[in-house]
Amino acid sequence: MATFQLELVSPEKLLLSRAVEMAVLPAAEGEMGVLPGHAPMIVTLRGGVIAVTEGGQITERLYVAGGFAEVTPDRCTVLADEATPVAQLSKAGAEARLKEAEAAYAASGSETPERRDAVMAKLLAARVAVSVAEAA
Template sequence: MAEPFQFELVSPERLLLSDKVLEVVVPGTEGEFGVLKDHSPFMSTMRPGLLKVRKDGDKVTEYFVRGGFADVSSAGLTVLAELAIPVEEIKPDDIAAQIRNAEEDLADARDDEARRAAETVLAQLREVQAALKAA
């Protein structure tokens, strides 16, 4: 059975969560990864996606995160997100607006590197939109 560990989710606007949790699934840039108590230390950047937190039992709380990094240490897990919003607070119009902005960034891309970056962000936001519709 999973044991609790310290988890903090921080955005520039506020501390969203600082509590003992059983498991966190993080949308890392190299793929999703799960963290349990006594996970090996490492650091990862994050892509836009859903961060899933299980405090007790099977109840999972989801947060939309956009960018930032996750730091796993002996003290627990700290996620510093560029943007973090509880899923229940997200309005579909907000994600749609971010997608429109990403589409504009793609259209305005001046070189291949900027185009690839814009395509990546746009694809990730569309994944999040699809996940929110399925939830």
């Protein structure tokens, strides 16, 4: 099957750079599958899981807390705020973060709408992290 180059980078390191068959990205407006030859796109990501398919099977699942992705016909670059392989996600850590995010959201009542949105996005990302960690 045809492949394309998938690159996943976080500010701290380059996590993945190899040819894959398909990647499913948690785009801001819904899950998005990327196959080779996809139309050029720039999308924002919400907190979720990137699933990588190679040889007809999902070979890698990585949790991202948000970020951006640039898709071209032969390449897909994901700029993640933070990325962890699902297997390494700790449930306790995720729950602690969720609590933190919930507190931040509760405290953000008087902030500007933009700030509230940012806090809300963090909260949702933390929720996804917990559910992913539970399932893993």
